[in-house]
Amino acid sequence: MKCLRIGLVLTCIVATFVGCICTKNTPTETISRGTISAGSMHVPVDIGYSSIPASVQHKITGVSFRKRTPVKMSDLSYVKVRYIGFDNKEHMGELIVHKELAKEVLTIFEELYQKKFPIEKIRLIDEYKGSDDLSMKNNNTSAFNTRMIAGKKQLSNHSYGVAIDINPVQNPEVRGIKVRPGNAKAYANRQIVRKGMIIKGDACYSAFKKRDWSWGGEWKNIKDYQHFEKKT
Numbered sequence: 001m002k003c004l005r006i007g008l009v010l011t012c013i014v015a016t017f018v019g020c021i022c023t024k025n026t027p028t029e030t031i032s033r034g035t036i037s038a039g040s041m042h043v044p045v046d047i048g049y050s051s052i053p054a055s056v057q058h059k060i061t062g063v064s065f066r067k068r069t070p071v072k073m074s075d076l077s078y079v080k081v082r083y084i085g086f087d088n089k090e091h092m093g094e095l096i097v098h099k100e101l102a103k104e105v106l107t108i109f110e111e112l113y114q115k116k117f118p119i120e121k122i123r124l125i126d127e128y129k130g131s132d133d134l135s136m137k138n139n140n141t142s143a144f145n146t147r148m149i150a151g152k153k154q155l156s157n158h159s160y161g162v163a164i165d166i167n168p169v170q171n172p173e174v175r176g177i178k179v180r181p182g183n184a185k186a187y188a189n190r191q192i193v194r195k196g197m198i199i200k201g202d203a204c205y206s207a208f209k210k211r212d213w214s215w216g217g218e219w220k221n222i223k224d225y226q227h228f229e230k231k232t
């Protein structure tokens with residue numbers, strides 16, 4: 001009886017979980033079917049990309065998508081990816097990128113998943129009120145956000161959806177002695193390789209570079225180890 005009850009509870013949890021994923025913001029152009037762990041069970045979920053679903057449009061308007069956003073909502077795509085977390089388990093993440101890069105971004109993240117490159121979390125920056133500082137500090141991987149380049153009066157490429165920041169704590173932006181985010185100082189030292197760091201030649205570096213993305217870790221004046229971008 002106890003087993004049956006536990007079984008029923010588990011079934012309900014999984015059903016609710018699947019319901020959330022499948023009915024909310026399901027990508028319309030699914031190119032692959034993944035699975036995600038729920039307790040000891042694996043449930044199928046769709047990974048893919050689509051135009052921005054109405055619920056997501058509502059969520060990002062006035063936050064990451066603002067009056068000064070240089071692209072139209074219809075220029076952007078919503079991408080649902082799976083990834084291996086720092087806990088070595090599968091997770092689902094969501095990104096917004098320029099529509100011309102959507103399929104490629106999905107392929108890149110699927111490659112990172114297959115190669116088990118660990119990513120701590122992938123959430124829309126709107127969950128951090130559009131604050132790059134809060135998102136970075138929380139080690140969130142994200143792409144689209146309307147914002148200036150730090151310390152400049154120039155829109156960042158993130159504003160066009162053509163730049164992605166990965167594991168910002170393990171891969172900080174380093175300008176001389178200034179390190180962003182502030183809780184990433186230990187990772188300015190690139191000689192000690194730790195989980196989630198991007199190092200020249202590794203799976204993450206290769207997945208982007210072979211598709212002609214440039215890496216901030218190879219810039220001359222500053223180093224932005226979390227940052228990849230591509231011209232569209």
Ligand SMILES: [Zn+2]
Pocket residue numbers: 158163164165224226227228
């Ligand atoms: Zn960036």
